[in-house]
Amino acid sequence: MSQTHDIHDLAAIKREAVDEKRKLHGFLTTSTKYELTDAYDLSVAYTPGVAEPCLLIKDNEEESFNLTCRGNMVAVISDGTRVLGLGNIGAAAAMPVMEGKALLFKKFGNVDCVPLVIDTEDPEEFIHTVKLLQKNYAGINLEDISSPKCYEIENRLKEELEIPVFHDDQHGTAIACLAGVKAALRHVGKNIETAKIVVNGAGAAGANIARLLYLAGARNITVLVSSGVLHKDYKRLDSLQAQLIDLLDLESKQGSLADNAKGADVLLGVSAAGVFTKEILESMADDAIVFAMANPNPEATYADMKAAGIRVAGTGRSDAPNQINNVAVFPGVFRGAIDVRASKITDEMKLAAADALANLIPDSELNEENVMPSVFDPRVAPAVAKAVAEVAVKQGIAKNPGVVEDGSYEG
Numbered sequence: 001m002s003q004t005h006d007i008h009d010l011a012a013i014k015r016e017a018v019d020e021k022r023k024l025h026g027f028l029t030t031s032t033k034y035e036l037t038d039a040y041d042l043s044v045a046y047t048p049g050v051a052e053p054c055l056l057i058k059d060n061e062e063e064s065f066n067l068t069c070r071g072n073m074v075a076v077i078s079d080g081t082r083v084l085g086l087g088n089i090g091a092a093a094a095m096p097v098m099e100g101k102a103l104l105f106k107k108f109g110n111v112d113c114v115p116l117v118i119d120t121e122d123p124e125e126f127i128h129t130v131k132l133l134q135k136n137y138a139g140i141n142l143e144d145i146s147s148p149k150c151y152e153i154e155n156r157l158k159e160e161l162e163i164p165v166f167h168d169d170q171h172g173t174a175i176a177c178l179a180g181v182k183a184a185l186r187h188v189g190k191n192i193e194t195a196k197i198v199v200n201g202a203g204a205a206g207a208n209i210a211r212l213l214y215l216a217g218a219r220n221i222t223v224l225v226s227s228g229v230l231h232k233d234y235k236r237l238d239s240l241q242a243q244l245i246d247l248l249d250l251e252s253k254q255g256s257l258a259d260n261a262k263g264a265d266v267l268l269g270v271s272a273a274g275v276f277t278k279e280i281l282e283s284m285a286d287d288a289i290v291f292a293m294a295n296p297n298p299e300a301t302y303a304d305m306k307a308a309g310i311r312v313a314g315t316g317r318s319d320a321p322n323q324i325n326n327v328a329v330f331p332g333v334f335r336g337a338i339d340v341r342a343s344k345i346t347d348e349m350k351l352a353a354a355d356a357l358a359n360l361i362p363d364s365e366l367n368e369e370n371v372m373p374s375v376f377d378p379r380v381a382p383a384v385a386k387a388v389a390e391v392a393v394k395q396g397i398a399k400n401p402g403v404v405e406d407g408s409y410e411g
Contacts, residue, residue: 007319010296021096027103028115062399065138065341069112074139074334076101077116079126081146082169085295091117094144101143101168109331109381111338113141123149127156134161138338141330142167147204148238164337164345167204172326172333173270173293174208175350176372178216179357180291180324181266183371184312186363188287190265192218196285198264199223200257200299201271202230207240209268214247215347216354221248222260226271229253229260258283265289269299276300281308291315291324312368321369328357328375332384335411339385341399342392349388349395356387382411 005012021027034045043049053067065071080094098115105113114137118129130140140163142154154167166172185192197218199210202225210223223230223244230241230250245251253260257275261267262283269276269292276292276299284290290305292298293316302320305313314322333353337345360373360383373380389409392398403409 026099028099064135070136071138072110072338073112073114073137074105074141074338075114075116075133075137076105076141076143077118077130078142078144079118079121080144081121081149083144088121088146091119097144101141104327105141105331105334107331108327108375109335109385111331111334123153123156127153127160130157131160134163137163138341139164139166139334141334143169145169148240150204151238151240158344162343164334164342166330166333166337166345168326168330170204170208171212171345171350172329173205173324174212175329175333175354176324176326176357177209177268177291177293178212178351178354179328180314180322180372181213181268181289182216182354182358183361183366184289184314184322185266186358187366187368187371188289188311190287192216195220195265196263197221197266197268198257198260199268199270200275201225201269201294202234202241202244203270204240205293206268206270207244209270210244210248211240212347212350212354216351222253223248223250224257224260228256267291269293271299273297274299276305278304278308281305281310284310287311289313291322293324312371314372318375322372323375324372325375328373328380329353329384332356332381332411333388335381336385336388337392339409339411340389340392340401340403342389343397343399345388346391346395346397349391352387352391353384356383385411 036042036045057063057067076098078094078098080091081088083089083094083097094117095115098117102113102115105111118126120126145153150167154165157165182192185195197213197220199206202223210221213221225234230245232245258280261280263285265285265288267290271294273294288310289312290310291314292300295316298315302313302315314324316325360379361370386409389404393401393404
């Protein structure tokens with residue numbers, strides 16, 4: 001149906017998003033893998049047969065990953081405090097996003113996923129609830145939780161849970177952005193170590209983009225908020241921002257977005273619509289790279305960026321080239337992590353995921369409109385999964401390393 005529609009017709013997309021959900025009563029349902037046709041099948045699926053896997057799991061809880069749906073099941077969980085660009089709309093109103101995310105997990109990574117919303121804004125209550133639920137899942141994807149409490153929630157759960165925890169708004173966007181930057185720099189013949197990089201926006205996504213760029217070797221990174229360069233007197237300073245100020249020596253830097261964009265090789269936006277003006281874009285270095293990732297309306301349109309002379313431009317939208325979107329990331333990250341039964345998702349796994357994406361397009365096929373593979377490219381999730389799984393095994397955090405060690409794993 002969607003193939004006959006105009007992807008630029010936002011009004012039609014919004015209308016159909018409601019109409020289709022209303023008609024289908026949501027986009028998810030439960031399906032079964034075991035055929036139930038007679039009394040014998042019933043005895044195998046339920047009593048008395050079901051007692052045997054119960055006893056095996058009682059003796060060895062790891063068997064729950066092999067004998068139940070848990071082994072391929074992820075929960076995508078939100079409290080509804082920062083949903084898309086809509087803000088704090090509450091737990092129930094966040095459910096359509098969680099449901100959509102679950103659909104993407106299945107479509108792109110063949111990962112079964114349950115959407116969950118927890119009706120509390122108290123971090124302790126949220127953490128406690130997720131801890132109680134962990135025996136149902138192979139991994140936890142946190143979603144649409146406001147900062148700075150999203151940092152506390154993720155850090156605590158990573159420490160206290162036995163399964164991988166991943167806040168996609170932080171890390172998925174950062175991985176996709178790093179992949180795009182590395183591929184674009186390769187195309188224009190510049191190095192990440194020496195490139196002048198400006199990140200506009202220091203929320204959960206922007207701060208983690210800057211951090212992952214640093215871990216990837218970038219050293220000339222400036223992070224800006226609405227008042228200018230991020231400094232320690234920023235009134236909403238959080239713990240990650242404070243770390244970045246020291247890591248990137250931001251106290252030694254001054255000025256506005258316009259000041260810092262002059263001569264920049266890379267400009268990354270996770271801020272507000274329209275802030276990348278023609279003058280700002282035209283002041284950048286030759287062969288500049290700009291990813292305007294604010295959603296749903298970017299800091300500058302793709303057309304405006306190209307008109308201003310930007311060599312490689314991208315947005316978070318699917319209606320223009322070089323989409324920088326975490327849909328290219330999280331299905332493969334979880335596919336790889338749960339296949340090897342990784343206990344956590346590390347920085348090294350994130351860097352490997354970014355490299356897998358960045359290198360998916362060979363030099364011979366790189367061009368200004370093709371530095372990021374399409375999320376519909378069937379190679380994307382397997383490439384990310386393989387990279388993530390291999391690093392997990394190398395780091396010794398995989399409970400099922402044989403999946404990779406026999407050399408046959410392709411994600």
